[in-house]
Amino acid sequence: MRMIVKVKNVVKRYSEKIALDHFNMEVYEGEILGLLGPNGCGKTTAINCILSLLSFDKGEIEVFGKKMTPNSYDIKRQIGLVPQEVSVFENLTVRENIDYFCGLYVDDKNVRKRYVDEAIEFVDLKDYVKFYPKKLSGGLKRRLNIACGIVHKPKLIFMDEPTVAVDAQSRNFILEGIKRLNGESSTVVYTTHYLEEAEMLCSRIVIMDNGKDIVSGTTEELKAMITTSEKIVVSFVSIEDSVASLMKGIPHVIDIERNGEDFIIKFENGINNLSNLLSFITEHNLTYTKLYSKLPTLNDVFLELTGKELRD
Amino acid sequence: MNNIIRNCIYQGKNLFRDGSFLFWGMTYPIIMAVFFYAAFNGMMNVNIEDINIGIKENKGISNILEEIDFINVHKIDESEVSEKLESGEIDAFVDGNLNLIVKKSGINQTIIKEVVEQIKQILKLNRPVDGSEFSVSYVTGKNQEANSIVVIFYSLIAMVSTYGIYAGIATASLVQANLSNIGIRINATPLRKENFLIAGVIVSFLMNLLANAILLLFINYVLKIHLFNDIKYSAVFIILGNLFGVILGIFIGVSNKKSSNTKTLIAIAVTLLLSFFSGMMGPWIKVMLDEYIPFLNRINPVSIITNNLYRINLLGSTRSAVEGAIMLLFYCMVFLLLSYVFLRRKSYDSI
Incomplete structure (x- = not known):
């Protein structure tokens, strides 16, 4: 062009x-x-x-x-x-x-x-x-x-x-x-x-x-530039802190944020992130009330590149 | 050329439909005229019949003045001057050197001043004074209702003839990206600023002229005040006044970075100040300036228009018309050139 x-x-x-x-x-x-x-x-x-x-x-x-x-x-x-x-x-x-x-x-x-x-x-x-x-x-x-x-x-x-x-x-x-x-x-x-x-x-x-x-x-190129490739939000009925800290050991997890009952687990580029998390839940007999995956948005791109939200 | 014509049409429509132009440009002057008429109606029919001039005995000039129908010459001693002026027995005293002494301003004093000025000029040219027919030029040769109220109307006409200043500022604002949103759009198009401004000047000039014509027709046919005896010369000054107003508006519009509102305030201040100095709020300021800073009234464009309308129509004198017209044209040229210089700056530092 x-x-x-x-x-x-x-x-x-x-x-x-x-x-x-x-x-x-x-x-x-x-x-x-x-x-x-x-x-x-x-x-x-x-x-x-x-x-x-x-x-x-x-x-x-x-x-x-x-x-x-x-x-x-x-x-x-x-x-x-x-x-x-x-x-x-x-x-x-x-x-x-x-x-x-x-x-x-x-x-x-x-x-x-x-x-x-x-x-x-x-x-x-x-x-x-x-x-x-x-x-x-x-x-x-x-x-x-x-x-x-x-x-x-x-x-x-x-x-x-x-x-x-x-x-x-x-x-x-x-x-x-x-x-x-x-x-x-x-x-x-x-x-x-x-x-x-x-x-x-x-x-x-x-x-x-x-x-x-x-x-x-x-858009795809920009999203591929950042470390976080996927975010999974999960809310447990109950979870002990010691178990929660073990989630960091799930493959490709780079960060975990806790927002009330919700855990926002950030994954770097990788495959099978959701199934890896489900295996962890089964292994530790955890019960969850909600679980969904979010692909990165341009806001995530902006956040990672500038350290602030685009809507700030 | 087509571009200018199209711009004239659309800018004309835009201005003609502008409520503020319709009010301030067309309605407000009529309201002012009605206001003046109502306020000064009682003074409307003060005719000038006898003007009393004091003069030193045995001076040749007395023969000339005595020949003029409406002038009564009183030969008095210089020691009596002050007392007779004070009592109103005489309107003015002319000394041996043709200097005029007055106690107050007014139509009679102005007419005497004009007569004396003409005599001075004729003497300077070594032409025989006896052969001059002064009375033809003043009042008796005209059907003009000579009274002081018409002077205020001449001032009003002079002021509104410069009202194009506001349309000039609006046009300049429309074409500048740092002053209006539409200026941003226009500057992004292939339209040359000069073409937009030329169209703006033409439209503002014609619209203001139209507003003036409506005012004059209103004064003439509704208020029944007959202001013009010499339409041609009067038209020259009204047209030049309009041109001056629009071009001054363009200059104010392009010469600084102030907001449109500030520029309008500057225009209001300028027109009011010039009109004030030209005597619109009362002749005393004009007389005072004539006495202490005579130069100011000679260069004040509103004074130039007022004085010439007054002289042309009330006194029948075109003595200063050419000088006044040249002065107004000079102003137009200067402000036009300066505006062009400012407009050559094409990109803006900030928008």
């Missing part, structure tokens, strides 16, 4: 605070790249630097193989942006807003009309074309925000947390829409701090923290 965005060692400072600390990122054509990290980790700053909206102190940024500058109008023509905040004209109707932004890229009136109709269809705002944004609900506003960013059918779309403060129904609608956009050959860079979204949507993920790219890869 062709690399269409290359960010190399970018440093961005806001006075004393470092927002991007030798940040690196690559985006390949046709993928949905998730930029995952906690609030304030530098996701939006990274996007703004890539789009040359923000100046940066050090590093290089190339988009479509060319150095990105504020005057790179030919590159901007191929890019769509869905900003974090709803960014539309309050006194233009839904249709007028979409048509205005489409017109900044598409000169032909007939093509523009078709694109606007398709964008309205895409975000399902047909019944609201004559509404002003202030009359729309939060979810519908978000859809309008998306329509304005994708109406010109860009090759590369940056979406900056488009589902923040959106109800579950609208969120699912937006995520499905992003998949469809990607299916229509758009490359998507998607920032989020929602693990589930990144896991469900993105073909590749860059995890960010404190302005740094911690690690990147597919």
